[in-house]
Amino acid sequence: MYQNYKPERSLTIPFKELYFTKGNNVIKQGNSTLVYVLIAVGILLLISALFNYINLSVALAGKRAKEMAIRSTLGESKSRIRWRYIGESILFMAVCLGLALLLAKALEPMFNRYVAGDVGLEVAVTPVYLGIYVLFVILIGLVSGLFPAWMTSRYNPVEVIKGEQRRQTKTMLSKVFIIVQNVITVALISMVLVMELQYHHLMNMPLGVDMDGLYYISSGPVGKDVLAAKPYVDKMGTSNGYPGREQMTITPTIDDQKVNVAVLSCDEDAFDLFGFDIIKNYGTPMLESLWFTESAASVFSLDEDNPSVPSQFSYFWDDAHIGGIIKDFAVKGPAELEGNDMGVVSVEKLESNSDVVIKLNRLDSEVRSELREIARQESIRITGDEEFMDMYGYIPELIEKSMESTRNFISVIEIFMILATLISLLGLVAISAYYAGMQTKSIAVRKVFGGSVATETARSVKEYMVLVGIAIIIGIPIAVFLAERYLRQFWYRIDGYGWVFVVAAIIALLISFLAVLWQTLKAAKTNPAVELKKE
Numbered sequence: 001m002y003q004n005y006k007p008e009r010s011l012t013i014p015f016k017e018l019y020f021t022k023g024n025n026v027i028k029q030g031n032s033t034l035v036y037v038l039i040a041v042g043i044l045l046l047i048s049a050l051f052n053y054i055n056l057s058v059a060l061a062g063k064r065a066k067e068m069a070i071r072s073t074l075g076e077s078k079s080r081i082r083w084r085y086i087g088e089s090i091l092f093m094a095v096c097l098g099l100a101l102l103l104a105k106a107l108e109p110m111f112n113r114y115v116a117g118d119v120g121l122e123v124a125v126t127p128v129y130l131g132i133y134v135l136f137v138i139l140i141g142l143v144s145g146l147f148p149a150w151m152t153s154r155y156n157p158v159e160v161i162k163g164e165q166r167r168q169t170k171t172m173l174s175k176v177f178i179i180v181q182n183v184i185t186v187a188l189i190s191m192v193l194v195m196e197l198q199y200h201h202l203m204n205m206p207l208g209v210d211m212d213g214l215y216y217i218s219s220g221p222v223g224k225d226v227l228a229a230k231p232y233v234d235k236m237g238t239s240n241g242y243p244g245r246e247q248m249t250i251t252p253t254i255d256d257q258k259v260n261v262a263v264l265s266c267d268e269d270a271f272d273l274f275g276f277d278i279i280k281n282y283g284t285p286m287l288e289s290l291w292f293t294e295s296a297a298s299v300f301s302l303d304e305d306n307p308s309v310p311s312q313f314s315y316f317w318d319d320a321h322i323g324g325i326i327k328d329f330a331v332k333g334p335a336e337l338e339g340n341d342m343g344v345v346s347v348e349k350l351e352s353n354s355d356v357v358i359k360l361n362r363l364d365s366e367v368r369s370e371l372r373e374i375a376r377q378e379s380i381r382i383t384g385d386e387e388f389m390d391m392y393g394y395i396p397e398l399i400e401k402s403m404e405s406t407r408n409f410i411s412v413i414e415i416f417m418i419l420a421t422l423i424s425l426l427g428l429v430a431i432s433a434y435y436a437g438m439q440t441k442s443i444a445v446r447k448v449f450g451g452s453v454a455t456e457t458a459r460s461v462k463e464y465m466v467l468v469g470i471a472i473i474i475g476i477p478i479a480v481f482l483a484e485r486y487l488r489q490f491w492y493r494i495d496g497y498g499w500v501f502v503v504a505a506i507i508a509l510l511i512s513f514l515a516v517l518w519q520t521l522k523a524a525k526t527n528p529a530v531e532l533k534k535e
Helices: 032-073 078-106 108-115 127-154 157-162 164-168 172-203 221-228 268-274 294-299 365-383 395-401 404-438 440-448 453-487 499-524 528-533
Strands: 214-217 233-239 248-250 261-266 278-281 289-293 321-326 342-347 355-360
Touching (some): 078 108, 172 404, 172 453, 172 499, 214 395, 268 342, 289 294, 294 321, 404 499, 440 453
Parallel strands (some): 261 342, 289 321
């Protein structure tokens, strides 16, 4: 760590924490937030899927009640009936685990693209891992099978034969499961909408400079000569970075408090190409001049009439002078900006192997190909490999690329949102189909006494919409809390996004309405004469 450009202290980081340490420039850096979110949302999806399984098992228990009643009358004990259900559940989970491992292996390349890593799925066949797999299957199988088994064992064989168990199948727990699933769906839909808005907000953030037509390339003396002869190059400058990319940051102390100052070093041509908005020009020579942003000038209390280089800068810039004051510009990528960031531009003569900023008069596929080949050759000549090639390109695209981790994070959440919605949708369709079938007789009776398809459909759909409404009332406050926590990490963030939660509620209602409408409408259209003859 450096303070006032001098070594201040060193940091010791455990190797196991290095991958997720902010500011790690040694190895590829991971996103711990993404990992924790993946785990949390994955657990929520597993719980939601278990709710579906339990809900459907309880519903189907009514259809299987006669089978279990016959087994009971033939002498099979209730405990054995319970274990029969639990055994079926464990077997089902074992099959699901096998299919899940195959699916995970197939989706491994896509997952690695999102996390920008190389995570390999290896199924270890060792006693320890096999024991973990078996324990996992048994645990999930028990959790998902216990309640249906308990429900089935409660049925009285006599009541089952009379058909009285039907009125017991609509348990309060089934409604709770539907509500919980929709709470997860509403929260995830809301979060996806908020994240998308924030992402586009960051992408449209004013940088405070003019980047149009600027290309950033790794080059040395040979490359500069080649570039100068190209007809598509209007002007070139030398720089060690560009606005919108994290610069060399120093932490001088002012009034016993450290401040972060990003220093962008460039030559006179690059300074002109970046198009900084000059507030005050002191008319001093450009070479060896320091240009303070308005924020930096205020923090360091520059004398506007007779400015001098602050003492905190004298260690590296002892011969420098103040060139002027410029408007604030983005000293980091949009997602990394903090409220206390400020910038200083140092106009100096850079080393011959510094990077090049090019003003292009056109940028087509041919130009892109030529520039990349020049950068590749120069990178190999200077560094010996192409490892840092991805750091160079059209500057607006490089800034967009710096948002790749944020974009991938949102994409992962979108996938989970779709999965959660599908799970909820399938659960609603299946449950509504089952209960619609159970209600066909009562619907037929009401239609005989004047009921219509519309009134019967509305009656059935209303019950599910009430459950979804309760889920929205619970889910929206949760979504608001999560959205505030998510946006807190960004300095440049959206506001006035309350309408997002209204849209999320409407989407959830619409999806649920369409999910249950199909089956309830089918039951409502049943011919009363045909249905009543079945009894």
